[in-house]
Amino acid sequence: MRTRLAGLILVNALLLLGYVWCRLQTYDIGYDISRTLESLDRAQEMNARLKLEHTSLTSPQRLRQVAEERLGLVPLAPSQRVIVEVPPPK
Amino acid sequence: MTGWSTSMAESVRRRLRLVTAIVAACFVVVAGRAFTLAFLTDTGLVDRVRRQQGDVIELAPRRGKILDRNGTLLALSRRMVSVSAHPRKVVDKVGTARFLAPLVGQSPAEVLRELRKEKSFVWIARQVPPSVRDALDAHPIEGVAVVSEYKRFYPQGSMASQALGFVGLDGVGLEGIELSYDAMLRGKPSTLVITRDGVGNVIYDHVSDAYESEGEGLVLSIDLNVQSLLDQKLNEGIKSSGARRGWAMAMDPATGEILAWSVQPAFDPNAFRQLPAERWKNHPITDALDPGSTLKAVLLTAALETGTFNERARLFCENGEYKFYDRVIHDFKKYGELSFPQVFQLSSNICAAKIGLKVGAKTLYEFIHKFGLGERTGIDLPGEIRGLVSSYRSWTPVDLANISYGQGLAVTPIQMVAAFAVFANGGLSVQPHVGKRVTDGRDRLLREIEFPAPRRVLPAELIARVNRILETVITPEGTGRMAVLEGYRLAGKTGTAQKFDPETGLYSKDDYVASFVGFGPVDAPRAVVLVMLDEPQKSIYGGVVAAPLFRDIMSELLPYLGAYPEMPGVRLS
Numbered sequence: 001m002r003t004r005l006a007g008l009i010l011v012n013a014l015l016l017l018g019y020v021w022c023r024l025q026t027y028d029i030g031y032d033i034s035r036t037l038e039s040l041d042r043a044q045e046m047n048a049r050l051k052l053e054h055t056s057l058t059s060p061q062r063l064r065q066v067a068e069e070r071l072g073l074v075p076l077a078p079s080q081r082v083i084v085e086v087p088p089p090k
Numbered sequence: 091m092t093g094w095s096t097s098m099a100e101s102v103r104r105r106l107r108l109v110t111a112i113v114a115a116c117f118v119v120v121a122g123r124a125f126t127l128a129f130l131t132d133t134g135l136v137d138r139v140r141r142q143q144g145d146v147i148e149l150a151p152r153r154g155k156i157l158d159r160n161g162t163l164l165a166l167s168r169r170m171v172s173v174s175a176h177p178r179k180v181v182d183k184v185g186t187a188r189f190l191a192p193l194v195g196q197s198p199a200e201v202l203r204e205l206r207k208e209k210s211f212v213w214i215a216r217q218v219p220p221s222v223r224d225a226l227d228a229h230p231i232e233g234v235a236v237v238s239e240y241k242r243f244y245p246q247g248s249m250a251s252q253a254l255g256f257v258g259l260d261g262v263g264l265e266g267i268e269l270s271y272d273a274m275l276r277g278k279p280s281t282l283v284i285t286r287d288g289v290g291n292v293i294y295d296h297v298s299d300a301y302e303s304e305g306e307g308l309v310l311s312i313d314l315n316v317q318s319l320l321d322q323k324l325n326e327g328i329k330s331s332g333a334r335r336g337w338a339m340a341m342d343p344a345t346g347e348i349l350a351w352s353v354q355p356a357f358d359p360n361a362f363r364q365l366p367a368e369r370w371k372n373h374p375i376t377d378a379l380d381p382g383s384t385l386k387a388v389l390l391t392a393a394l395e396t397g398t399f400n401e402r403a404r405l406f407c408e409n410g411e412y413k414f415y416d417r418v419i420h421d422f423k424k425y426g427e428l429s430f431p432q433v434f435q436l437s438s439n440i441c442a443a444k445i446g447l448k449v450g451a452k453t454l455y456e457f458i459h460k461f462g463l464g465e466r467t468g469i470d471l472p473g474e475i476r477g478l479v480s481s482y483r484s485w486t487p488v489d490l491a492n493i494s495y496g497q498g499l500a501v502t503p504i505q506m507v508a509a510f511a512v513f514a515n516g517g518l519s520v521q522p523h524v525g526k527r528v529t530d531g532r533d534r535l536l537r538e539i540e541f542p543a544p545r546r547v548l549p550a551e552l553i554a555r556v557n558r559i560l561e562t563v564i565t566p567e568g569t570g571r572m573a574v575l576e577g578y579r580l581a582g583k584t585g586t587a588q589k590f591d592p593e594t595g596l597y598s599k600d601d602y603v604a605s606f607v608g609f610g611p612v613d614a615p616r617a618v619v620l621v622m623l624d625e626p627q628k629s630i631y632g633g634v635v636a637a638p639l640f641r642d643i644m645s646e647l648l649p650y651l652g653a654y655p656e657m658p659g660v661r662l663s
Contacts, residue, residue: 027287041169045220048168055163055245060318075646079576083654 143287151277152240152531153261154305156254156268158314159347159526161533164254165268165359167240167261171223173214177205179233186231190214193222216259217241242268248356250317252372253310253348253471253524256359265362265370267310267524269472274528277305306536307529311347316340316647320352323642324621328354331604331635332627337374337503338639340647341618343511343609346520346541348469349617374507375474378500379622381463382587382632383437383569384607385496387513390434391548391556392449392457399448401555403430405441412440415488419443419495422569422631435562437569437584437633439495446494447487454493455482460547461509462519463501468542469522477501496587497597503605507620510607513557513581514615517548557581561612564637573606573637575644577655582608582640584632589625601625606636610644616651619643 056062067073127135156165173194180186187202194201194215204212215222216239223236242257255266263272280303324338340349357369371377393399410424421438433441446454458464464479478500485493492498504522512519525539560581564570569584585605588597607620621636621643629635648654 045169048166051163052166052168052243052245056247059246059249060315061247061249061321064318064322077645081649081655081657083657 148279150238150240150261151279151303151305153242153257154275154277154307154531155529155533156275157307157309157529157533158312158317159309159349160313160315161309162314163245164250164310164312164314166243166245168243169220169238170217170241171220171236172216172239173218173222173226174235174237175205175212175214176210176233176235177207177212178210180205181232186234189229189231190234193225194218242359244359246314247360248358249314249321250312250351251356251359252353252370252374253312253351254359255472256362256370266372266471267308270470271308271525275305275308277303279303304531307531307533308525309527309529310524311342311345311349311526312351312524313349315650317350317352319646319650320350320643321354321356323639324352324354326642327621327623327635327639330628331623333604333623333635334625335373336621336623338619338621338643339374339503339507340643341507341511341522343514343520343615343618344544346508346511346522346544347526348522348524351524372471372473374503375469375471376502378475378477378502379603380497380499380587380590381501381506382496382585382603382605383439383442384506384583384585384605384632385458385463385493385499385501386434386437386442387556387560387583388457388461388463388509389442389446389449389454389494390559391461391552392454393430393445394555395457395548395552396449396453399430399445401430401559404428405430405433405444407433407438407441410440412443414443414491417488417491419491431559431562434559434583435565435568437563442495443491446490449494451482451485451490454490455479455485458493458499461505461512463505463509464499465505467502467504467508467522469504470525470539474504475502477505496585500590503620503622506605506607507618510582510609510618510620512547513553513560514609514618515544515553516550517546517553518544519547520544557612560608564608569631569633570606570608570637570640572633573608573641573644575610575641575648575655577657578610578644578648578653579612579656580608580610580644581612582606584637586630586632602630604630604632604635606632606640608640608644610648611653614653616653617644617647619647 152169153167155163158164173190177183183202183205187198187205191198191201195218196215201214204214214234226234226236240261242261244251244254244256251266253266255268256264257268258264261276263269263275268275320338320340324336327333328336336354338350338352341347342349351374353373355369357365362370404427406427407421407425409426410421412419419440421440423436425436425438425441428436428438428441433445458479464477466474466476480499489498508519508522511522521541523539523541527538528536530536560583561579562568563583564573564580566574570582573580573582583606585603585607587603587605588599589601589603591598591601603622603624604626605620605622607618609615609618619640621639623635626635
């Protein structure tokens with residue numbers, strides 16, 4: 001009888017410990033997720049900033065300005081275009 | 091020894107039983123109290139715990155991106171921070187101002203002015219970089235708070251700014267596409283359920299939908315390369331003609347998709363507040379102007395369709411001056427007898443008036459409406475007006491003569507583009523539009539935006555006859571000679587219209603609008619292009635100042651759209 005009671009108490013104690021351990025793990029993982037989401041957020045913001053920078057630098061307006069002012073390029077005149085007729089592959 | 095041991099053991103057992111009984115009694119009391127609190131009485135403890143540990147945060151959605159048709163970014167929202175203060179709670183106002191000023195890019199005096207206000211809430215700075223939050227996290231100040239907000243960025247600056255529009259500080263669309271698609275771009279807020287530990291750190295729990303909600307993205311029909319071309323050519327045209335401003339648009343006639351929407355001088359939507367509201371105005375849909383001779387294309391269609399005239403007809407153009415009632419109609423040159431096609435090729439006002447008088451007010455009015463003039467096109471931009479085309483019943487013969495060559499009625503530039511799309515489309519009318527498709531936060535297609543299907547307004551055979559005459563305008567003999575482009579067959583019409591002065595109620599003798607609207611290549615049109623210059627100084631004629639711009643635009647636009655000049659090519663053997 002005593003052994004059974006001791007066994008029951010032990011099982012209950014283990015179950016309680018297991019429950020507490022699970023709760024602690026949940027909180028621990030919760031902290032991890034919070035930290036990961038924060039870094040994801042930072043990465044997304046960085047991504048947005050870089051995307052804006054990339055878009056500004058490759059804007060057609062800017063490229064045209066650089067091509068004309070810095071490199072001295074001009075758009076092709078219609079007479080400078082040569083249409084090359086490529087025969088279909090045999 | 092045994093006796094002592096027995097009595098000692100008995101005593102220990104008794105004490106143990108007593109201790110066990112006391113401990114057990116305590117447990118029973120605690121368990122009983124816990125049971126009572128949990129099940130028998132409503133103490134609100136659960137709510138108190140939830141309030142202390144849990145929190146539900148409403149996350150404002152990130153506004154959706156706007157892209158051009160090739161996926162180039164036009165508008166993007168970035169998370170920024172705004173700094174607020176409760177001035178009465180800030181103890182060291184001077185020190186706080188000194189600390190905050192460099193962080194938010196203001197002078198200490200400016201910050202101090204806000205902190206000295208007798209208010210419980212003031213904004214110190216709106217939408218400043220997120221690094222400000224880090225600095226304030228490291229040095230918290232009593233009475234100063236930081237909140238996250240999104241800021242809209244337009245990386246292309248002033249390109250297509252009138253079409254794009256802008257949003258206010260609260261992220262609500264105020265103009266342009268940002269306004270017309272506001273609900274879609276803005277999205278819906280999501281809720282974040284969090285748990286806080288004893289010191290207030292957030293323990294992630296779950297989010298209702300996604301960690302961060304985002305409005306739907308929008309892909310426009312605008313092609314940034316075409317936009318850049320039109321912006322550049324139009325600015326050159328404004329500069330060389332001395333015009334006050336100008337508008338140029340390119341549209342795919344088959345679909346009604348706007349490829350470029352240039353209003354110059356433009357404004358930078360990143361700093362729209364620095365310019366007066368007049369500069370934000372989307373003139374191609376909010377301004378109604380006399381179309382001038384470009385309207386003769388409508389007259390030409392009406393004359394041919396009703397059989398009033400045909401291509402073999404000849405008219406006398408009164409040698410440049412025609413007295414009609416109390417008015418005198420003038421032509422640019424003194425024309426005698428002209429063939430019917432020549433009337434349009436050379437843009438004779440006198441003969442156009444004569445044709446209009448024969449066609450009749452009712453018929454001309456009906457054709458003006460068939461082309462959608464005087465009616466909203468339904469373009470997906472806010473603020474479009476109808477223009478002004480009064481009922482034919484009120485037209486006097488002088489009105490009819492004037493309207494025949496495009497004076498005495500007011501239409502918007504987008505209406506003229508849509509009207510010429512009917513010619514380019516073989517008689518089909520399309521609805522101009524800027525929106526193309528809807529995407530999710532990762533630019534994946536969600537759906538195409540649907541617009542009304544093209545509808546036939548005029549027979550294709552008739553339009554082919556009209557186009558043959560409009561093609562003669564862009565020949566060395568026509569008024570659009572400066573729009574001639576080697577290797578291409580283009581059709582269009584020049585326009586020169588006096589501006590109506592609302593102050594005097596009369597047409598101005600000095601201020602004109604010069605325009606050119608056309609399409610090409612005639613056999614398989616890729617684009618309808620309109621160029622308008624407001625109050626040009628060098629010359630008032632559309633054929634002189636607007637036609638060369640049309641040519642320059644078409645010379646780069648058509649090859650870009652895959653229409654190459656018909657020239658002898660090099661054949662690779």
